[in-house]
Amino acid sequence: MTxxxxxxxxxxxxxxxxxxxxSDLALDVGEGLAKAALIGEVNGEEVDLSVVLxxxxxxxxxxxxSDKGLExxxxxxxHVLAQAxxxxxxxxxxxxxxxxxxxxxxxxxxxxxxTLSDETLEDIEEKMKEIIAADQAFIRGEASVQEALEIFxxxxxxxxxxxxxxxxxIDAAEVISxxxxxxxxxxxxxxxxxPSTGKLxxxxxxxxxxxxxxxxxxxxxxxxxxxxxxxxxxxxxxHLFRLEEAAKRDHRKLANELDLLSFPSELGGGLAVWHPKGxxxxxxxxxxxxxxxxxxxxxxxxxxxxxNAELFHTSGHLDFxxxxxxxxMEMDNGEYYLKPMNCPMHCLIYRxxxxxxxxxxLRLFELGTVYRYERAGTLHGLMRIRxxxxxxxxxxTSEEGLAEEIAGLLEFVVSVLKAFGFEEFSFNLSxxxxxxxxxxxxxxxxxxxxxxxxxxxxxxxxxxxLGDAAFYGPKIDIDVSDAIGRSWQLSTIQLDFxxxxxxxxxxxxxxxxxxxxxMIHRALMGSIERFFGVLVEHYAGAFPAxxxxxxxxxxxxxxxxxxxxxxxxxxxxxxxxxxxxYRADNPLGKRIRDVKTQxxxxxxxxxxxxxSNGSVGVNARGSEVERGVPLTAxxxxxxxxxxxxx
RNA sequence: GCCGGGUUAGCUCAGUUGGCAGAGCACUUCUCUUGUAAAGAAGAUGUCGUCGGUUCGAUUCCGACACCCGGCUCCA
Numbered sequence: 215m216t217x218x219x220x221x222x223x224x225x226x227x228x229x230x231x232x233x234x235x236x237s238d239l240a241l242d243v244g245e246g247l248a249k250a251a252l253i254g255e256v257n258g259e260e261v262d263l264s265v266v267l268x269x270x271x272x273x274x275x276x277x278x279x280s281d282k283g284l285e286x287x288x289x290x291x292x293h294v295l296a297q298a299x300x301x302x303x304x305x306x307x308x309x310x311x312x313x314x315x316x317x318x319x320x321x322x323x324x325x326x327x328x329t330l331s332d333e334t335l336e337d338i339e340e341k342m343k344e345i346i347a348a349d350q351a352f353i354r355g356e357a358s359v360q361e362a363l364e365i366f367x368x369x370x371x372x373x374x375x376x377x378x379x380x381x382x383x384i385d386a387a388e389v390i391s392x393x394x395x396x397x398x399x400x401x402x403x404x405x406x407x408x409p410s411t412g413k414l415x416x417x418x419x420x421x422x423x424x425x426x427x428x429x430x431x432x433x434x435x436x437x438x439x440x441x442x443x444x445x446x447x448x449x450x451x452x453h454l455f456r457l458e459e460a461a462k463r464d465h466r467k468l469a470n471e472l473d474l475l476s477f478p479s480e481l482g483g484g485l486a487v488w489h490p491k492g493x494x495x496x497x498x499x500x501x502x503x504x505x506x507x508x509x510x511x512x513x514x515x516x517x518x519x520x521x522n523a524e525l526f527h528t529s530g531h532l533d534f535x536x537x538x539x540x541x542x543m544e545m546d547n548g549e550y551y552l553k554p555m556n557c558p559m560h561c562l563i564y565r566x567x568x569x570x571x572x573x574x575x576l577r578l579f580e581l582g583t584v585y586r587y588e589r590a591g592t593l594h595g596l597m598r599i600r601x602x603x604x605x606x607x608x609x610x611t612s613e614e615g616l617a618e619e620i621a622g623l624l625e626f627v628v629s630v631l632k633a634f635g636f637e638e639f640s641f642n643l644s645x646x647x648x649x650x651x652x653x654x655x656x657x658x659x660x661x662x663x664x665x666x667x668x669x670x671x672x673x674x675x676x677x678x679x680l681g682d683a684a685f686y687g688p689k690i691d692i693d694v695s696d697a698i699g700r701s702w703q704l705s706t707i708q709l710d711f712x713x714x715x716x717x718x719x720x721x722x723x724x725x726x727x728x729x730x731x732x733m734i735h736r737a738l739m740g741s742i743e744r745f746f747g748v749l750v751e752h753y754a755g756a757f758p759a760x761x762x763x764x765x766x767x768x769x770x771x772x773x774x775x776x777x778x779x780x781x782x783x784x785x786x787x788x789x790x791x792x793x794x795x796y797r798a799d800n801p802l803g804k805r806i807r808d809v810k811t812q813x814x815x816x817x818x819x820x821x822x823x824x825x826s827n828g829s830v831g832v833n834a835r836g837s838e839v840e841r842g843v844p845l846t847a848x849x850x851x852x853x854x855x856x857x858x859x860x
Numbered sequence: 861g862c863c864g865g866g867u868u869a870g871c872u873c874a875g876u877u878g879g880c881a882g883a884g885c886a887c888u889u890c891u892c893u894u895g896u897a898a899a900g901a902a903g904a905u906g907u908c909g910u911c912g913g914u915u916c917g918a919u920u921c922c923g924a925c926a927c928c929c930g931g932c933u934c935c936a
Binding site for chain 2: 319329330331332420421422423424425426429430431435436437438440466470471477478479480481482483530531534535537538554555557586588589590591592593594598684685686708735769770771772773774775798799800801802803804805806807808809810811817819820821822823824831833839841
C-alpha cells in the first residue's frame with residue numbers, strides 16, 4: 215500500500231494511506247476534529263467527508279465554527295425538512311431549499327393546492343427530530359440528465375431545475391448529483407452535505423409563508439417554511455434571544471406603548487396620525503434638519519401636494535412610475551395627481567427665472583410630503599408607508615461644480631446622521647445599467663467618477679453596485695448600523711441628467727453660453743416617518759434628552775412636598791425643558807415605575823430634605839439615584855446634555 | 861397584488877360546540893401621604909373590525925370588504 219501526502223492549511227504536510235478520505239484525515243489530526251468535521255475543502259473545492267483524497271491535495275477540514283460549515287449545516291437541515299414534509303404529506307412535491315442568513319428555507323407544493331399553517335410546524339419539527347435521531351447518512355449519487363429526470367419524475371420543479379441546468383451552457387457537461395438519506399428520500403443537490411443527520415441538532419422551524427416559484431409572481435405560489443439552525447444549543451438560544459430583543463424594539467409596539475402615533479384603520483392602510491409625543495420628537499428632528507440645512511446653504515421652498523397630470527407627463531413619472539402613483543382625480547380642467555416626488559415641482563422653481571452660473575449651486579430644500587401607492591401587502595409600520603415626508607433637496611449645479619458639491623454633501627450627510635447617534639456608515643456606489651438608462655456615456659462616466667472621487671477624497675470605503683443606478687444617473691446610497699447591528703439604508707445622493715433635459719433647465723455660464731445644469735436628488739433621513747421608526751428601534755424608545763418628548767418627570771414624595779415640587783417644575787419649564795408632574799396620589803414606587811416605563815430620562819423625586827435644601831433627588835435613566843443635587847446644578851447638567859445632543 | 865394567520869374594553873389577552881361577553885393593566889371616585897420599578901376599596905367602560913347571508917336567535921357559521929401580522933413580489 216502506497217502513501218499519499220496532503221497539505222494542511224497551516225502549511226504542514228501529512229502522510230496518509232492511499233484511499234484515505236477527508237474523514238480519515240480529520241481522524242488522523244485528532245478525534246475532536248473528526249467529530250466536529252462537517253465537510254472538507256480539497257484544493258479549494260467543498261466536498262463531502264467521504265471523498266477520497268489524492269496525493270498532493272491541499273485539504274481543509276470544515277467544522278461548524280466557520281461560515282461555510284454553518285452554511286452546510288443549514289443546507290443539510292433544509293433537506294431533513296423536505297424529507298419530513300414529504301413523509302407527512304404524501305404526494306407533496308418540493309422545489310428549492312437553500313441556506314440563508316441564520317437558517318434555511320424550503321419551498322413545497324402540497325397536493326390539491328393545500329396550504330401549510332403555523333400549527334403544522336410542530337408536527338414537521340417532530341418528524342425532523344426523528345430523522346435526526348436516526349442519524350441517517352447522506353449518500354451522494356450522480357446521474358445523467360436522463361437518469362435524473364427519471365429519479366425525480368414525480369417532482370416537476372426538480373425536473374425543471376435539471377432541465378434548466380442541462381440547457382445552460384456552463385453546466386451542460388456536468389453530471390447531475392443527488393443525495394439520499396433514510397430509506398426513500400432523495401433530493402437533487404450539488405452538495406456537499408454533513409455526513410449524517412445526527413449532526414443537525416440545533417434548529418427550529420420559524421414560520422410558513424407563500425413564495426412564488428422562482429420568485430416570479432406569474433408563477434404558482436408555493437408554501438415556504440423558514441427555519442433557523444446553529445452549531446450548538448447556545449448559539450440557537452442566543453439567536454432566539456436576539457430575535458426577542460429586536461421584537462421588544464419594534465417601532466410599531468413602542469409607538470403604541472409610548473403613545474407616539476397610531477394607524478387608525480379608518481384612515482386607510484399605510485397612513486399614520488401623529489400623537490403629541492410622537493409629534494414632539496418629529497418636530498425636534500425636523501427643527502434640527504432645518505437648522506442644519508439653513509446653515510448649509512440651502513434655500514427653503516414649499517410646494518403643493520397635488521399637481522396637474524401635465525407636470526408628471528413632463529417629468530416622466532406617468533410614463534415610468536404610474537403604477538406607484540395614486541389614481542388621478544378628475545377636475546374641471548383635467549386630471550390631478552397626488553405627488554409621488556417633489557423633484558418636478560423643484561424643477562419648476564428653478565425654471566421660474568433665468569439662472570446665471572453665479573446662482574449655482576442652487577440648493578432647494580423642502581420637507582415635502584409625498585404619496586405613493588404601495589401595494590397592500592408591502593405596508594409595514596412606518597418603514598413602508600403610503601404618505602410620508604422626505605427631507606428632500608434638489609441641487610442644481612454645473613458639471614464642473616459637481617465634484618465639489620458631492621464632496622460637501624457626503625460630509626454634510628454623515629455629520630447630520632451622527633447627531634442621531636449613528637456611528638457606523640457604509641457607502642454604495644451604483645453605476646449605469648446600459649439596458650435601462652438615458653443620457654450619453656460621457657456624462658455618465660464623468661458623473662460616476664465624480665462620485666467615486668468624492669468618496670475616495672474622504673477616505674470612505676464603498677461597494678460598487680454595478681448596474682444598480684436609477685435610469686437617470688448614478689448614485690451613492692448610505693447605510694447606517696443601528697445599536698443592535700442592523701443595517702438600514704437611509705440616505706441617497708442621486709445624479710440626474712434626465713429631468714434638467716425634460717424641463718429644459720438652463721443657466722448662462724461665464725462666457726454667456728446657455729448650459730444645462732446637473733441635478734442632484736438627495737435625502738438624508740429619506741422618509742421622516744421611516745427615519746423616526748429607525749430611531750425608535752435604534753434607541754429602543756429611550757430617546758436621548760434632546761429628542762425625548764418628556765425630559766423630566768417631577769415627583770413629590772408626599773402631598774406636603776407638592777408646593778416645592780411645583781416650584782421645581784416651574785423653574786424647569788421656565789428653562790424650556792419638557793416636564794411632567796406626577797402628584798402624590800399613588801405610592802412613590804408606583805409612580806417611579808410608571809415614568810420609567812415611559813422611558814423618561816430624568817425622574818426628579820423631591821421630599822422633605824429637598825424642600826429645606828433647595829435640592830432634588832435625581833433618578834436618571836441607566837444610572838444610580840443621586841440625592842440632594844442642587845436644582846441649579848441639575849439644570850446646568852440637563853442644559854449641557856441637551857445642547858450637546860448627548 | 862399573491863399565500864398563510866389574525867381583528868373581542870384605551871392596552872395585553874381569555875371566552876362563547878349559536879342564547880346580546882370576561883381578566884389584568886389603564887381610567888374615575890374615595891381612603892392611604894409615601895425617599896426610588898406595581899398601596900387598598902368601589903365604579904364606569906364594549907355596535908365582539910364593517911356590511912350582507914343562513915337562523916326563532918350570530919360576537920360565534922358562511923360570503924364580501926377594510927385593517928393588521930409573517931413572507932413572496934414590488935419599491936422612482
